[in-house]
Amino acid sequence: MFQSLRWRLQFWYALILVLVIAGFGTLLLVKLRQARFDEIDTELQAAALNLQEQLQVHFTPATLDEHEAGTEKKLAGLDLPHSLRKRYGDGEAAPYLVIWREDGSILKETADAVPSPEGVPAVRQRGSYREVIVAGPEQTRILVGRLITADLAELGQSTWQVTVIGLGVLLIGLVGSWWLAHSAVAPIQAMSAAASTMAGASQARPINLSGVYIELDQLGQNFNALLDRLEATFKQQARFTADASHELRTPLTVLLTQIELALSAPRPAEQYRQTIESCLRAAQRMKALVEDLLILARADAGKLALRLQRLDLKQVVEDAAALLEPLAGKKQIGINVTGESVPVQGDPDRLAQVVTNLLSNAIFYNRPMGKVQLRVTGDRGEAVLAVADTGEGIPAKDLPHLFERFYRVDKARSRVTGGSGLGLAICKSIIETHGGTISVTSVTDAGTTFVVRLPRDQETVPQLKD
Amino acid sequence: MRILVIEDEVDLLKAVAQSLREQGYAVDEALDGVDGAFKATTWEYDAVILDLMLPGVDGWEVLRQMRTKKKTPVLILTARDGIPDRIKGLDSGADDYLIKPFALKELFARLRALIRRSSGQAQAAIKVGDVTVDTVGRTVARAGTLVPLTAREYALVEFLVLQRGKLVTRTMIYDHLFDENDDTLSNLVDVHVSNIRKKLGKDFIATRRGQGYLIEESV
Numbered sequence: 001m002f003q004s005l006r007w008r009l010q011f012w013y014a015l016i017l018v019l020v021i022a023g024f025g026t027l028l029l030v031k032l033r034q035a036r037f038d039e040i041d042t043e044l045q046a047a048a049l050n051l052q053e054q055l056q057v058h059f060t061p062a063t064l065d066e067h068e069a070g071t072e073k074k075l076a077g078l079d080l081p082h083s084l085r086k087r088y089g090d091g092e093a094a095p096y097l098v099i100w101r102e103d104g105s106i107l108k109e110t111a112d113a114v115p116s117p118e119g120v121p122a123v124r125q126r127g128s129y130r131e132v133i134v135a136g137p138e139q140t141r142i143l144v145g146r147l148i149t150a151d152l153a154e155l156g157q158s159t160w161q162v163t164v165i166g167l168g169v170l171l172i173g174l175v176g177s178w179w180l181a182h183s184a185v186a187p188i189q190a191m192s193a194a195a196s197t198m199a200g201a202s203q204a205r206p207i208n209l210s211g212v213y214i215e216l217d218q219l220g221q222n223f224n225a226l227l228d229r230l231e232a233t234f235k236q237q238a239r240f241t242a243d244a245s246h247e248l249r250t251p252l253t254v255l256l257t258q259i260e261l262a263l264s265a266p267r268p269a270e271q272y273r274q275t276i277e278s279c280l281r282a283a284q285r286m287k288a289l290v291e292d293l294l295i296l297a298r299a300d301a302g303k304l305a306l307r308l309q310r311l312d313l314k315q316v317v318e319d320a321a322a323l324l325e326p327l328a329g330k331k332q333i334g335i336n337v338t339g340e341s342v343p344v345q346g347d348p349d350r351l352a353q354v355v356t357n358l359l360s361n362a363i364f365y366n367r368p369m370g371k372v373q374l375r376v377t378g379d380r381g382e383a384v385l386a387v388a389d390t391g392e393g394i395p396a397k398d399l400p401h402l403f404e405r406f407y408r409v410d411k412a413r414s415r416v417t418g419g420s421g422l423g424l425a426i427c428k429s430i431i432e433t434h435g436g437t438i439s440v441t442s443v444t445d446a447g448t449t450f451v452v453r454l455p456r457d458q459e460t461v462p463q464l465k466d
Numbered sequence: 467m468r469i470l471v472i473e474d475e476v477d478l479l480k481a482v483a484q485s486l487r488e489q490g491y492a493v494d495e496a497l498d499g500v501d502g503a504f505k506a507t508t509w510e511y512d513a514v515i516l517d518l519m520l521p522g523v524d525g526w527e528v529l530r531q532m533r534t535k536k537k538t539p540v541l542i543l544t545a546r547d548g549i550p551d552r553i554k555g556l557d558s559g560a561d562d563y564l565i566k567p568f569a570l571k572e573l574f575a576r577l578r579a580l581i582r583r584s585s586g587q588a589q590a591a592i593k594v595g596d597v598t599v600d601t602v603g604r605t606v607a608r609a610g611t612l613v614p615l616t617a618r619e620y621a622l623v624e625f626l627v628l629q630r631g632k633l634v635t636r637t638m639i640y641d642h643l644f645d646e647n648d649d650t651l652s653n654l655v656d657v658h659v660s661n662i663r664k665k666l667g668k669d670f671i672a673t674r675r676g677q678g679y680l681i682e683e684s685v
Contacts, residue, residue, distance in 0.1 A: 242548075249545035250475060253566035257481040260570045265488065278477035 005188070009181040010174075017173045025166040029159050036155055037130070040148060041123050044095070044132035047080050048144040051097060054078055056137045075108045080144065088146060095146035102139035111145075128152065187216045191223055243406040247289055247420055251282035258282075292422040296405065299429035306347040306433060310457050313383045314341045314376040316348065320355040321374060324363060332369045335359070339376035342383035343457040346434055354427045355385070358450050361423070362389035365448070378456060382436075385452040393444040402440055403428040467512040467581060467621060468492040468642045472502030472528060473543065474520050482515065485570050486577075490604060490617040492645040499523030506532045510641055512625075513580050515573075516560070518544040518551075526558060533559040539580040543568070578602060585628040592627050594681060597666050599627050606666065613665050618643065622658050626671060626681045635678035 058074055079085075080095055088094055096111030114126070120135040131145030262275040298304045314337070321335045328335050344351075355374075362372040370390035377384045394402065398409045406421040431438045436454035469491050473479040476497065483493045494509070496502035499520040506514055506528060514532065518525035529540060541562045542555045555563050561583075562576050578601055582590065590602045596609045604620055606613050615623065625642050626634060640652050659671055659679060671679050 246545045249566050250478075253545070253568070254475055254477045254481070256567045257478055257485075257570060261481050261485045261488075264485070264570070278481075281477060 006181045006185045009184070010177055013177040013181070014174055017170055017177070021166045021170050021173075025162050029162055032158055033155055036151060040130050040146075040151060041132055043084070044130065044144045044146065045121070045123075045134065047084050047095065047097075048132050048134040048142045050081055051078065051099070051142045051144065052134055052136050055099070055140065055142070059137070078108060080110075093147045093150060095144060098141075098143040098145075099136060100141050100143075102141075107140065187220065191220065195223075240405050243421075244289075244293055247406065248286060251285040251289075254282040255279050289420045289422075292420055292426055295426050296422065296429055299426075299433055304429065304433045306350060308345045308347060311344055311346045311348055311351065312341045313344050313346075313351075313385060313454065314339055316346075316351050317355055317374050317376055317385060320352055320359050323356065324359050327360065328363050328372070331363060331366065333363050333366050334371045335363075335374070336371065337374045337376075339374075340378060342376055342378040344383045344434075344454045345457045346454065347430075350430045351434075354430050354452065355387075357423045357427050358387045358452075362387055362391070362448075362450075365389060365391040367391055370447075379453075381456050381458070383454045383456050385454075386449055387452075388447055388449040390447045393446055394440070394442040394448050395444065396442075399440060399442060403438070467625060468494065468510070468645060469513050469515060469577070470494045470496065470502070470505055470509075470511045471515045472496040472499070472506070472520065472525075473515070473517040474498055475517075482570075482573070486574075489574060490621050492621070492643055492648070494646050499525065499528050503528045503531045505646075506538070507535045509646075510536075510638070511538050512584075512642060513539045513541060513577055515541050515543055515577075518542060518546060518555070526554075529555075529558050529560060537584070539584045541573075541576060541580060543573075575602075581628070587628060594627060594630060595667075595670070597670060599624060608666055615662070615665065619658055619662055619665075622655075623662060623666070626679065630681040631683040633674055633678050633680045639679070 055078070058078070078097075078099075080097055084095055096109070098109040098111070099107040100109075101107060120133055120141060122133045124131050124133070126145075128147055128149045129145050130148045131143050133141055133143045136142045258275050258278050262272060267275075295304065318337050321337050325335065359372065359374070366372065366389045372390075373386070373388040375386045375388075377386075394409055398407075401407045402409075403424045405425040407425075408421045428438050431452055431454070434454055436452060438450065438452050440448065440450050442448040467490075469486055471479060471482050471486070471493060473482065473495075474497055479495055479497065483495050486493045494505055494511070496505055499522045502516070502520065503523055516525050516528060520528065523531075525542065525544070529542075532538065532540065539561045540559065541564060542560045543564050543566060544551070544555075545566045547565045552563050561580055564573060564576060578590070582588075582601060587601075590600060592599045592601065598607045599605075600607070601624060604624075606615055606620065606623055621643055622639065625639065636652065636655050639655050643655070643658075644650055663671060671681055673679055
């Protein structure tokens with residue numbers, strides 16, 4: 001239960017509320033009680049002091065000390081203030097007085113009281129009797145007290161009332177807190193429910209969060225933005241799957257049709273050979289496509305395994321250029337490699353794949369007798385490779401889509417080379433897995449330039465001689 | 467019957483063209499949209515097999531250009547099987563739609579249906595007098611007996627029978643019997659007609675001197 005936000009909110013809120021109300025209530029009651037007793041005591045004390053005055057006025061030390069005839073009469077005349085008597089009547093709750101000498105002998109008492117040796121002035125409570133003791137003249141003690149059951153009853157009533165009100169307030173507070181916690185948590189629960197329905201589905205629908213708190217508003221917006229991106233990803237994935245299966249269908253059709261034809265009637269050996277050759281070509285295309293798709297799938301899952309080692313980027317470029325020299329020669333395209341040696345951490349086969357892909361594109365999409373310029377430079381923490389061709393350029397509207405899977409600017413050209421439209425997408429995946437970036441710029445009728453940036457290998461290792 | 471196949475996959479184009487020729491059709495080939503559109507709008511074909519994903523001018527454009535000039539039946543061949551694509555294809559003027567990969571036999575059957583329909587023919591078997599032409603089996607029978615014909619002869623009979631009642635010039639026959647790469651002499655047509663008369667009866671094909679041939683509606 002304590003894992004639940006709602007219950008936690010409620011628990012702490014209820015706890016605080018209980019403590020506050022209980023604390024406040026208790027304080028109130030204590031103060032009430034104290035005030036009441038203060039009132040009682042003050043009254044009793046005033047009466048006691050009054051008696052003290054009376055004693056001082058009417059009695060001398062001598063008369064107080066001895067039992068004279070006159071003393072009894074005077075003592076009889078000694079009494080509590082009339083107002084006090086009137087107030088509390090003559091019943092059980094009537095106030096009483098006790099006066100005793102230092103030695104404990106009682107001078108006067110109007111009720112059965114127990115003198116006490118306590119110091120003066122003092123206030124004491126005997127059961128339901130409240131008594132105030134003051135010092136009288138000649139070491140006498142004057143005690144005034146009364147039964148306070150009525151007052152106690154009233155205090156009890158107040159306690160009861162405060163408790164009930166306190167509980168009422170607590171109840172309202174708890175209900176309020178329940179509602180508050182509920183409405184605070186409800187949008188979160190809505191989002192959670194929406195997310196769980198989407199976990200299984202292949203469509204992402206945004207949830208409506210209008211009119212809720214500002215803090216959750218932001219969360220809601222971010223959530224819906226995330227859903228939009230998810231939806232876009234789903235669509236992209238569906239399109240990719242459709243494109244991939246389409247690409248595979250074409251060589252499959254060649255295979256099936258060629259074989260169906262060859263088997264439909266007896267054929268001369270030469271025709272069988274040609275059929276087998278065209279089947280081989282189709283199978284090779286499918287193999288290449290499947291391998292490309294595998295690379296992309298692995299890169300997507302973050303599992304593109306790279307065998308990283310320290311490489312000289314310029315060397316990789318030079319090797320690729322040497323490999324494609326014959327192809328360039330056929331189209332009379334000149335390849336020029338310039339720049340400096342820059343060390344990078346890279347997978348030699350994968351980087352070679354990228355450079356070869358870019359270079360062969362540059363050769364293929366070039367004008368006759370054109371040029372391809374490959375330049376490697378070190379720029380702060382990066383190694384930069386620029387592959388520039390003198391081809392007819394790529395239209396601006398196609399540039400942002402160039403690295404998309406199966407994207408073809410002109411469907412014609414790439415078909416002829418047997419390209420699947422995945423070459424640049426793979427380059428991008430490989431470069432990004434290396435922690436780098438790839439970009440392209442193009443000027444119509446002038447040429448296109450691809451720029452690859454890779455993190456530079458920072459270790460300074462003494463150059464070994466080859 | 468003369469068919470035009472427009473497909474940019476060379477191996478596939480060759481296979482389809484050869485299989486159609488073995489069926490007795492004359493076949494023209496086109497590897498891209500430009501060539502395909504040109505041929506489709508210039509010559510008379512009995513059917514056009516069109517791939518949608520073409521370099522240069524794409525299949526949709528070829529279809530559009532064709533439809534401004536010709537009523538030739540078109541069968542679309544493509545790997546795109548999405549319903550919107552099918553609808554678009556049929557609504558743009560194609561007559562049939564076949565998804566790759568396909569079975570050659572199905573292609574042949576659909577082609578036969580297209581050709582039959584475009585000449586207003588409801589059934590596969592056509593009767594003219596005592597001659598029955600089975601367009602599915604590609605055989606001809608006379609009074610119940612099968613008559614052996616060469617592929618060219620059958621093609622000629624089928625063509626004339628589908629055009630029955632209408633005058634067919636020698637040039638038309640030539641155009642529908644031989645493909646672009648054939649440099650046979652045109653008077654070979656007369657030879658074929660003569661051979662057919664020998665096998666199916668002199669009155670089977672009527673001559674209109676100086677104009678051409680025809681097969682009468684019902685003898």
